[in-house]
Amino acid sequence: xxxxxxxxxxxxxxxxxxxxxxxxxGKRGLAxxxxxxxxxxxxxxxxxxxxxxxxxxx
Numbered sequence: 363x364x365x366x367x368x369x370x371x372x373x374x375x376x377x378x379x380x381x382x383x384x385x386x387x388g389k390r391g392l393a394x395x396x397x398x399x400x401x402x403x404x405x406x407x408x409x410x411x412x413x414x415x416x417x418x419x420x
């Protein structure tokens with residue numbers, strides 16, 4: 363997560379989406395080291411960037 367973001371900076375929907383994505387990452391991670399998580403990481407980064415833009419706008 364970006365250094366200057368707190369969990370409270372995310373909207374409720376973003377918090378839920380992040381929790382779901384992190385759970386999916388954990389589930390995939392149990393499959394082993396050869397599993398590609400880059401698609402889920404990109405989605406998390408998009409949510410973080412959206413929250414960061416909103417925070418810096420105010």
